[in-house]
Amino acid sequence: MAEDAMITRINGYPISAGFGDIDSVHKIPHKGVDIAVPIGTPLHAISDATVTRVNDSGALGFGKSVRMKTEDGTEIIYGHLSRVTAQHGDHVSAGDIVALSGNTGHSTGPHVHVQIVSDSGALIDPTPVAQLAAEPSGIMDHVRGFADWFVGKERDIIAGPVRSTLSAFLHDLIAVLNINSAEIITLAIVSCAGGMMISPIIGDRGKWMGRLFIAFWGGIIWRVTT
Numbered sequence: 001m002a003e004d005a006m007i008t009r010i011n012g013y014p015i016s017a018g019f020g021d022i023d024s025v026h027k028i029p030h031k032g033v034d035i036a037v038p039i040g041t042p043l044h045a046i047s048d049a050t051v052t053r054v055n056d057s058g059a060l061g062f063g064k065s066v067r068m069k070t071e072d073g074t075e076i077i078y079g080h081l082s083r084v085t086a087q088h089g090d091h092v093s094a095g096d097i098v099a100l101s102g103n104t105g106h107s108t109g110p111h112v113h114v115q116i117v118s119d120s121g122a123l124i125d126p127t128p129v130a131q132l133a134a135e136p137s138g139i140m141d142h143v144r145g146f147a148d149w150f151v152g153k154e155r156d157i158i159a160g161p162v163r164s165t166l167s168a169f170l171h172d173l174i175a176v177l178n179i180n181s182a183e184i185i186t187l188a189i190v191s192c193a194g195g196m197m198i199s200p201i202i203g204d205r206g207k208w209m210g211r212l213f214i215a216f217w218g219g220i221i222w223r224v225t226t
Ligand SMILES: [Zn+2]
Pocket: 017, 030, 032, 033, 034, 112, 113, 114
């Protein structure tokens, strides 16, 4: 067991597997720390670094992953991502968003795997610095929470696969926009207008879609402003 085994959360997010843990999923000591962040959580570089690899191993291993190297040769790896926003060769500064978390590769639920390897190849416990990777983003956490709630409410009328696609889409949309509240309100007005405009053109189905647009963005405004 790692010496920090008593730590169960990072920035409020549960640690789903600690550094050095052995369990049913990890037959050998876990090489990093798994933080159970919602899909679409922006992940920040924990140090100034150069992006050395952007990879997608499909359903195996890390799935979508990004590797960065600091000036002293330390390698930082984020795995199971939904999207890598940084490009191979990019020089990133500490705090820059490099990827969005996901549930890709060999993964049993939404989380990010954070791993640090020294220049000599030794594994370093990332727990003390992992909080810098998955910083809570304040207002956007509320929006992501609303997206989860919204998709949850629709579970009776939307089939499972569609629901998870919608959920991923919403998380992706919200994370990529990474917007402030003024922009959300502008988007809401544009979306509502769009929803109302298409209603008469495509009949009842359009009306329903228009209402959904209004309910969704109205809900976001309510959630963000209260
Ligand atoms: Zn892991």
